[in-house]
Amino acid sequence: MSPVFNTVRSLQFDVAVPNGWDVRIKASAAGAQGSVDYPVVHAANFALPTTREDFGGAVLERMNRGQVFVALLGYGADGAGHGLFAPSGLPGPLHPDWFDPHAMQRPVAGMAGVQRFFSAQGRKFCLYAVVGSYARRAVLVASINQFLAGVTIQPAASAAQGAP
Amino acid sequence: MLAVVILEGVVVALLAFLVVGLLKSHAEILRQLHELGQGRDGIEPAAQPFIGERSLDAGASLAHDLIGETPDGEAVAIGVAGAAHHTLVAFLSSGCATCTEFWGAFGRPTTLGLPPRTRLIVVTRGPEAESVTAIRDVAPADLTVVMSTQGWENYAIPGSPYFVLVDGPAGVVIGEGTGTSWAQVQSLMRQALGDRTARPAGGARLPRQRRSDRGRMETDDTELLAAGIGPGHASLFAGPPPTPTSVAETDEP
Numbered sequence: 001m002s003p004v005f006n007t008v009r010s011l012q013f014d015v016a017v018p019n020g021w022d023v024r025i026k027a028s029a030a031g032a033q034g035s036v037d038y039p040v041v042h043a044a045n046f047a048l049p050t051t052r053e054d055f056g057g058a059v060l061e062r063m064n065r066g067q068v069f070v071a072l073l074g075y076g077a078d079g080a081g082h083g084l085f086a087p088s089g090l091p092g093p094l095h096p097d098w099f100d101p102h103a104m105q106r107p108v109a110g111m112a113g114v115q116r117f118f119s120a121q122g123r124k125f126c127l128y129a130v131v132g133s134y135a136r137r138a139v140l141v142a143s144i145n146q147f148l149a150g151v152t153i154q155p156a157a158s159a160a161q162g163a164p
Numbered sequence: 165m166l167a168v169v170i171l172e173g174v175v176v177a178l179l180a181f182l183v184v185g186l187l188k189s190h191a192e193i194l195r196q197l198h199e200l201g202q203g204r205d206g207i208e209p210a211a212q213p214f215i216g217e218r219s220l221d222a223g224a225s226l227a228h229d230l231i232g233e234t235p236d237g238e239a240v241a242i243g244v245a246g247a248a249h250h251t252l253v254a255f256l257s258s259g260c261a262t263c264t265e266f267w268g269a270f271g272r273p274t275t276l277g278l279p280p281r282t283r284l285i286v287v288t289r290g291p292e293a294e295s296v297t298a299i300r301d302v303a304p305a306d307l308t309v310v311m312s313t314q315g316w317e318n319y320a321i322p323g324s325p326y327f328v329l330v331d332g333p334a335g336v337v338i339g340e341g342t343g344t345s346w347a348q349v350q351s352l353m354r355q356a357l358g359d360r361t362a363r364p365a366g367g368a369r370l371p372r373q374r375r376s377d378r379g380r381m382e383t384d385d386t387e388l389l390a391a392g393i394g395p396g397h398a399s400l401f402a403g404p405p406p407t408p409t410s411v412a413e414t415d416e417p
Binding site: 006008018019024 | 229231233234236237238239240241242243245246247248249283305306307308332335
């Protein structure tokens with residue numbers, strides 16, 4: 001298998017796609033940002049359904065013990081670099097001990113998640129990652145870290161729209 | 165009067181020449197559309213059965229991930245090679261009449277009867293070559309549709325409808341072709357999967373000669389049994405027939 005990953009680009013994100021992964025990048029207008037579009041990246045090592053909630057609703061219920069899901073959500077610029085969003089840059093590599101069954105947006109038996117807030121390129125972001133098995137988190141988190149290593153957040157003004 | 169008749173004749177001849185030219189031009193346009201798979205019936209399904217791995221030895225049948233955008237404007241990458249499942253990639257367009265059958269069938273996912281662990285993805289040409297609005301109109305809501313001209317080029321798709329079946333873990337195309345109905349494609353898909361299963365472990369494909377030998381052996385067995393020669397028959401344990409050399413030696417004085 002070729003080690004060269006394909007890349008999908010849209011809305012501030014350049015994402016290298018690991019073999020067998022699905023990646024989708026969309027602009028979402030709902031939520032706390034009102035009418036302002038903000039980017040949402042969904043990635044998983046399984047087939048993502050067409051209908052998904054921002055934090056994995058309608059996805060996590062389908063996961064099995066060997067699967068992982070990652071959501072990257074962009075917000076506005078107000079408050080970037082301060083308070084909850086003080087950390088700079090995409091977090092990573094994630095440590096398996098950071099994953100907690102109680103950190104799930106909606107608890108699913110056997111699974112565990114982690115949520116981190118940060119700022120990059122003058123905007124606020126949230127990373128939410130879930131492993132299908134808390135017991136196997138050491139192996140599963142490694143694949144999440146491999147994915148995150150291929151994510152680049154571009155300046156908003158120069159972000160390329162659409163796929164290559 | 166004669167001048168009028170001659171003039172009329174010239175006009176009729178010119179019109180006839182014009183009509184013939186138009187007909188030839190029309191035929192040429194239809195022929196080129198047909199070659200592109202954009203004609204009234206797309207490509208001729210009967211001429212494109214599912215075939216086995218396409219030049220596997222030459223590396224031409226390696227699977228490619230599908231990268232493009234959805235009709236709703238999402239940027240999307242679908243992992244095909246390296247996925248834990250098979251993927252049936254249906255290359256469709258909004259314009260071909262035969263594709264209508266498949267758009268309709270894919271809107272009834274519970275009746276599709278896909279093989280186990282097989283994912284269905286529809287790929288149209290990209291927004292620069294396909295109407296996004298038309299695809300939104302025909303695509304069922306829960307169907308994953310990727311608009312990607314690059315996807316068509318990566319798989320060298322001759323026209324629509326066309327189907328490619330990918331073995332995800334092996335990362336190779338195990339069957340491809342077309343049909344006029346979903347039932348026909350299902351049948352062809354089962355055949356491709358059956359051929360795959362029949363191959364030895366490790367994914368290697370039996371050489372064509374080996375498969376021919378196997379079929380010939382089955383035929384030979386049938387004929388021998390019909391002649392009353394079964395397993396253990398004495399004739400099967402006789403010595404080898406004399407070679408031409410030994411015959412010649414015997415004939416020598």
